Amino acid sequence: MLTARSERVREARTLRRRATREKRGLFLAEGPQAVREAIARPDLLIEVFATPEAASQHADQLDASPAPVRLADASALASLSETVTPQGLVAVCHLLTVSLSEALGSTPRLVAVLVDAQDPGNAGTVIRCADAAGADAVILADDSVDPHGGKCVRATAGSLFHLPIVTGVDAGEVVGVLRQEGLTVLAGDGGAESDLDEAADTGLLTGPTAWLFGNEARGLPDDVVKAADRAVRVPIHGRAESLNLATAAAICLYASARAHRR
Amino acid sequence: MLTARSERVREARTLRRRATREKRGLFLAEGPQAVREAIARPDLLIEVFATPEAASQHADQLDASPAPVRLADASALASLSETVTPQGLVAVCHLLTVSLSEALGSTPRLVAVLVDAQDPGNAGTVIRCADAAGADAVILADDSVDPHGGKCVRATAGSLFHLPIVTGVDAGEVVGVLRQEGLTVLAGDGGAESDLDEAADTGLLTGPTAWLFGNEARGLPDDVVKAADRAVRVPIHGRAESLNLATAAAICLYASARAHRR
Numbered sequence: 463m464l465t466a467r468s469e470r471v472r473e474a475r476t477l478r479r480r481a482t483r484e485k486r487g488l489f490l491a492e493g494p495q496a497v498r499e500a501i502a503r504p505d506l507l508i509e510v511f512a513t514p515e516a517a518s519q520h521a522d523q524l525d526a527s528p529a530p531v532r533l534a535d536a537s538a539l540a541s542l543s544e545t546v547t548p549q550g551l552v553a554v555c556h557l558l559t560v561s562l563s564e565a566l567g568s569t570p571r572l573v574a575v576l577v578d579a580q581d582p583g584n585a586g587t588v589i590r591c592a593d594a595a596g597a598d599a600v601i602l603a604d605d606s607v608d609p610h611g612g613k614c615v616r617a618t619a620g621s622l623f624h625l626p627i628v629t630g631v632d633a634g635e636v637v638g639v640l641r642q643e644g645l646t647v648l649a650g651d652g653g654a655e656s657d658l659d660e661a662a663d664t665g666l667l668t669g670p671t672a673w674l675f676g677n678e679a680r681g682l683p684d685d686v687v688k689a690a691d692r693a694v695r696v697p698i699h700g701r702a703e704s705l706n707l708a709t710a711a712a713i714c715l716y717a718s719a720r721a722h723r724r
Numbered sequence: 725m726l727t728a729r730s731e732r733v734r735e736a737r738t739l740r741r742r743a744t745r746e747k748r749g750l751f752l753a754e755g756p757q758a759v760r761e762a763i764a765r766p767d768l769l770i771e772v773f774a775t776p777e778a779a780s781q782h783a784d785q786l787d788a789s790p791a792p793v794r795l796a797d798a799s800a801l802a803s804l805s806e807t808v809t810p811q812g813l814v815a816v817c818h819l820l821t822v823s824l825s826e827a828l829g830s831t832p833r834l835v836a837v838l839v840d841a842q843d844p845g846n847a848g849t850v851i852r853c854a855d856a857a858g859a860d861a862v863i864l865a866d867d868s869v870d871p872h873g874g875k876c877v878r879a880t881a882g883s884l885f886h887l888p889i890v891t892g893v894d895a896g897e898v899v900g901v902l903r904q905e906g907l908t909v910l911a912g913d914g915g916a917e918s919d920l921d922e923a924a925d926t927g928l929l930t931g932p933t934a935w936l937f938g939n940e941a942r943g944l945p946d947d948v949v950k951a952a953d954r955a956v957r958v959p960i961h962g963r964a965e966s967l968n969l970a971t972a973a974a975i976c977l978y979a980s981a982r983a984h985r986r
Contacts (some may be wrong), residue, residue: 483822483851594958594962597962620964699985700856703881709970
């Protein structure tokens with residue numbers, strides 16, 4: 463039985479740091495949902511750590527693992543976990559990110575772009591929501607948070623494994639490429655003149671669309687808004703000053719999904 | 725200058741516990757945004773604690789306070805705070821909740837009901853989003869989290885002060901009252917046959933509507949779904965298993981807001 467001091471566990475633990483994840487090209491996928499997704503990807507999975515309790519509880523799932531399942535004690539699993547109540551299951555996987563051209567390979571209809579998104583919970587929720595809305599890819603541009611961090615992985619609820627994710631790209635470049643690919647690029651911007659209802663009513667959402675969403679506090683940089691085809695705000699009918707990033711993105715992505723399917 | 729050990733600060737600190745908030749009928753509103761809302765409500769505000777730095781940074785705002793502003797050191801403010809990086813401003817206010825009949829007083833058109841919602845961040849985000857969508861009230865039914873807790877107050881971003889909030893009511897009773905008031909009661913339920921697009925297309929959303937949203941893990945209880953006029957799911961177009969509570973609620977509430985304004 464491995465412990466928190468075992469060499470393998472210590473090596474895995476270094477993946478809690480972004481720099482190490484990038485250097486080694488690996489990350490930790492925590493919890494039964496993420497581990498189930500990881501086990502379905504023999505091309506990505508390196509190994510699984512499980513407490514004896516979790517291993518017996520999820521035996522069916524772990525029996526199907528194409529990579530070694532290593533039993534470790536609760537303190538070892540806790541040392542790999544970023545949650546307050548670790549669930550006893552962590553997979554080590556290759557990073558999921560792909561290049562921009564791979565992500566946009568097959569005539570995308572709906573793409574979500576986060577520009578300088580800093581909150582991992584928000585970023586993960588947007589990835590989950592983009593997946594639900596049927597988006598073809600999610601792009602994390604400029605200084606956005608790493609989608610392979612523990613909090614973000616957890617917030618995606620498995621969706622990190624469902625659609626192509628791009629990181630390490632410049633927002634300005636991304637806008638250029640998306641427009642070249644024939645997508646209408648819309649900047650989600652609380653200060654925009656046009657609102658989402660107008661966009662839906664005038665047919666702006668019917669074609670292939672990329673949505674840009676900015677930093678939680680500062681929104682999108684001016685030059686990125688200008689580079690987009692149109693800035694669009696979610697209408698605020700009450701007295702709220704704004705919506706949070708993930709809910710605004712959810713409303714915009716679902717407006718596009720609906721327009722695409724009418 | 726007050727410190728963490730001053731009697732007033734110690735008394736205020738007891739409001740971090742739900743039982744004390746309910747007993748004393750008071751809560752802590754933390755951060756510049758919440759304190760600004762509190763200062764605009766002389767009927768609710770008891771006192772404000774501020775570090776000298778925060779007091780000078782927000783002098784204009786604090787000068788308008790109808791209640792005493794008490795200078796306290798950083799450790800005092802930290803002891804009142806539920807955030808990792810306290811912002812040096814906390815107001816003590818009367819609880820904001822109203823009775824169900826008060827909340828539904830003036831022919832409501834859009835109401836959000838959370839049933840057994842456990843995550844304060846989710847509950848706060850739904851309150852913020854309901855405010856943005858122009859909802860008339862938010863009802864936290866059954867064993868839902870206390871909206872006056874620090875994390876929830878913060879997630880509402882001020883919206884806690886903008887619309888009537890009801891707590892301590894039974895979901896079954898609420899559904900009965902809402903139907904009596906002439907609202908169509910829709911149960912947000914991932915397993916429902918009808919989806920939101922269908923609901924919008926068939927005119928189900930055009931009249932006064934109450935949306936019920938369930939617990940993050942378990943969803944709505946069966947008897948509550950049955951008591952509603954219709955169960956409606958947000959369509960999942962990709963491979964996500966579900967949406968999180970706050971994004972699903974955002975999508976539903978904005979679908980209603982749009983239907984009401986066409």
